[in-house]
Amino acid sequence: MKLKHVLAPVLFAELFLHVNASENILAGKSAVFEQSPAYRLTADKNDAKDLTDGHINNWLVHFYKSSVGWYGHFFCSFYFDLGREMEIGEIKLHTSTGHGSVHLPEALFVMAGNSPDEFAMLDDMIASNPDLPKYEDGPKIFWITAKNRPVKARYLKFIALPHKDSTFFFADEITVAPGKNAVPVKRLPIFKGSTKQFIKFAKLQTRLELDLKQLAGNISLSGSRRSLEPLKTKLMANAASVTAHHGNSSDFPINQAQIDLAQFQQKLLADAGYHGLVIWGGNRWDAFNSYTFPEKKSADAGLKMSPGETRSFIINTANASDDNINADFSIESKLKIEVNRCISSVEQNNFFNANKLLPIQPEQGIYRFKLIPGESSQLFFRLQLPRDTVAGIYPVKINFADGKTVTVKVTATALRFPERLSAEYGTWDYLNNPECHGQVIDSSNFDMAMKLIRAYQMNLCWGHEIALPPVTPDMFDADGRLIKPLNFTNLDEWLNTMKGFQYYAVFGGGHLDKRLNFGFKPTVNPEKFTKRLTTYLNALAAHIEQKHKLPADKFRIHFIDEASTPEQKQLLRLWSNGVRGAISPSGKRFYSYGNPFFGKKEEIYAYPELDIIQPNPGTYRRNDIEPFIKADQLRGAKGITGLYVCANRVRQRDAYMYFGMIYRLGILFNNFCGAGFWNLATAPRDICELDYTGRIFSTWYFEGNQIFVSRQTEALLEGREDYEYMLLLKTLVAELKKKHSPYAEEASKLLDSIRKNVLAELGGEQDNLSLWSVKKNRSAADSQRGQIIDFAVKIMQKEPDIFNRTIWK
Incomplete structure (x- = not known):
């Protein structure tokens, strides 16, 4: 995420007040x-004293050299030596928020001690000020005041944990x-310990507080009169x-x-009248964790499906007994059912949720979990209905060893789901791009990654600009013709390794103008620049086409990432114009694509120079999506x-x-082409995410050489299938x-209703429904899919000639 300035710093004088020393x-x-603190607008040689120089800026602090700023760190830490023990009173920090992705930090710890590596916690200045x-x-722009008691100490330390939607911190x-x-x-x-160790300790303390809060709510749900206070006191006293x-x-x-908290939960279950293995139903996409x-x-359910389609359902369980349970069950069904256990885990932002899918393999027909x-x-x-399934009802019975049974009625329609999904799934190839972060996929798990990519029909591979052959001005003659050969080594390595995708795209990550140096600035000499760019793209x-047998129209070029300023948008259009003139030996051409930002106050521009626009829906607010529609x-x-999404700390x-x-x-x-996701390979392996300081974008979990998918992974697939049904309805409307x-x-009314309902699900200006x-x-989504199925089956029966014009034959 980039800092996007609405107001240029040169427009403002550095206004400040003075603090009385x-x-x-x-x-x-x-x-x-x-x-x-190396943020470019604030960094200078005076940073060490900028926080105590008495200058108080009257505008957003990230514009000024007299402030201090960090970017790209997952914690920021600094301390002051007072020279001797002193009585420390009120502590205040001046900062700002509300602009250019600059959020307040998730936590701002202030600590005091008598040595640089031993500190006592005084306050979390964010948590203690809920009305910031x-x-x-x-x-x-404002002051944050710590709620600390006066303390006598020599050293004062601050630790900031940047906000989940930002990697900035400014003071x-x-x-x-x-x-x-x-x-x-x-x-x-x-x-006593390192900053990282303290952060882990603080996060574990926060995890305890959050778990206690959830258990307090469960007391109310259970109708119990139990108190958490004795257990809370015990746990707080025993740091281990x-x-x-x-x-x-x-x-x-x-x-x-x-x-210990789970054992308390067991008593609440017993108080509520539960015993042994408890079973209940719910929505497979709702948040769930080990204290739900x-x-x-009822866990009984019904699924209406077309052969070739993938669907899922869940059963929630709990152990109300005072001993471990090995829960055994078997499945009666003519259909093949994949069984997974949703594993509750804690992520960086202390979000606790069951997302990872751990497969359960049967032993002699018995599935078991503890x-x-x-x-x-x-x-x-998870159920993928075979394409040759005959229309009818297929009951699925899950029989638990204690006698409980869950029945799921699967109704197979006479429709045939398309073999290939229409909406693209684009994802990043960081497998062969060593200059990029996120090297969790390597030779030990590459084959498994590719198997999953195929299984989930990820059909568009995005490579980085370093896959492109570099070019310099001396490689062209005066007429713009290439006189020196291009070096295709990186490109060939990428395409050879990542064989089998339907589409490929190269992403310009910010330094494309240095890698592709044509000797002319596009804004100064657009004609000469475009001529050399077109010559390069022809080669x-x-x-x-000749080396890889890949048609040029299956290959895409991206130039300017997240173009937001007028200058960036002009460059995007100039680069994109060069694509239109490049023609392959077979007469085909590349597609250009871009992900520009749509400013709320600027006039909507349609980007006719771009073959594909692919903006980011962000937090799924309606007023953010409507400019894309326009x-x-x-x-x-x-x-x-x-569309594409790119959000760190993706587990939440x-x-x-x-x-x-x-x-x-x-x-x-x-004309919707699909969506892209940054990215599969950026995630940790074999580490506790609670105190992980790197970025997490992947919907996969990595343990040893194993890769586990998630409910998020499944939602991507089912969302594409939802769109496939919508596309069928859109086709039927036109044909009818x-x-x-x-x-x-x-048909028209149903399509209009679905469009309106999709828009209605989006959030308002203050919502973050992501x-x-x-x-x-x-x-x-399930309701809309059911409506489309019912209508499509009717048209198949009443208007078979029309239905046969679709790809659902």
Whole structure:
């Protein structure tokens, strides 16, 4: 994510007030930084004293050299040496938020100690100030005051954990008032260790507080009169129960505290009248974790499917007994059912959810999973209906060893789901791009990754610009012809390794103008620049077709990432114009694509120079999506529209909304090509994500040489299938209108209703529906799919000649 400035810093004088040094015992002291504050607009040689120089900026602090800023760090830490023990009173920090992706940090710890590696916690300045301005409130500049007790210490330390949607942290000034009646810091609980170790400790403490909060709610649900206070007191007093955990996994239980809390949950289950193995139903996309309390909801279900289609259903379970349970069950069905257990795990932002799918293999027809006392667990059943399935009803019975039975009625229609999905699934190839981050896929798991890519029909491979042959001005003559050969080594390696995709695309990640140096600036000499670019692309197209037998129209070129300024958008159009003139030996040409930002206040531009526009729906707010729809309408029937998402800390992103919805949005566009995702290979392997400091974009989980998919992965596939049904309805509308069929009006009304309902599911200006923790109705897609199936079956029976014109034959 890039910082996007609406207001250029040169437009403002550096307005500031002064802090009275006599009232600030930190005045003039130098900060000792653990990570260098290197953000370009604030960094200078005075950074060490900028936080105590008395200058208070009156505008957004990330514009000024007298502020200090970090970008790209997952924690920022610095401390001050007061020179001697001093009485520390009120602590204040001046900052701003609400602009250019600059959020307040998730946490801002202030600590005191008498040595640089031993500190006592004084306050989390974010958590203790719940009424701080929100990003959505717009640009704000303000002070944050710590809720600390006066303490006598020599060192003062600050640790910031950047917001989940930002990797920035900015501070302008810090003041510390003299304290009175201060307690010596040595009398407070002291933490000794590295900053990273402290962050892990703090996150585990937060995890305990969040678990206690959920269990408190479960007391109400159970009708119990039990109190959590004795257990809370015990766990708080025994730090080992909270901190001790296996360091190579985020899976429940992460420590003894979670086991103890599950045992408390078991007592609540018993108080509610449950015993043994508890079973209930629910929506497969809703958030769920190991403390989810049972609902009085049957697990029986019904699925209406077309042969070739993939669907899933879940069964929720809990252990109400006071001992471990090995839950055994068998499946009665003529259909092949894949069984997975949804594993609850904790991610960086302390979000606790069952997302990872761990396959359960039967032994002599028996499936088994273990539950500790009080634990809740979700079973995820996946069914791909064989294409030769005859229309009819196929009951599925899940028989548990204790006598409980869950029945799922699968109704196979007479339709035949298309063998190849229409909507593309594009993902990044970081497998052969060593200059890019995210090397979790290597020779040990590459084959498994490719097997999953094929299984989930990921048909578009995005490579990085380093796959392109470099070019320099001396490789052209005065007429713009190539006089030196291009080096295709990187390109050939990429295409040879990543064989089998339907489409390929090369992404310009920000340095394309350096790799492709044609000797002319596109804004100064557009004609000469375009001529050399076209010559280069002609050579590239010829090589791809002749060497790799890949038609040029299956290959795409991207130039400017997330073009947001007028200058970037002009460059995007100039580069894209060069693609139109390049023709391969077979007469085909490359497709250009781009992901420009659509400013809310600027006039909608349709980007006719781009073959494909592929913007980002972000947090799925309606007012963010509507400009894309308007641009698509202006582009007309020939313009192609796609979407892409790119969000760090992906585990907390809602499977239904963030992943499934991106394809369902396709029905709102004239010519939707599909969606892209950054990216499969950026995630940790064999590590506890709770204290992982890197980025996580992947919907896969990596353990050893194994790769596990997730509910998010499944939602992507089912979203594409939802769109396939919508596309069928759109096709039927057109064909029925041509024939003046009596069913044309019914088809049109159904399509209009679905489009309206898709738009209605989007959030308002203050919503962030991309998060799994936000409550929403996640059943709309299933309902719409059912409506389309019923209508399509009717048309197949009443208007078979029309239906046979579709790809659903």
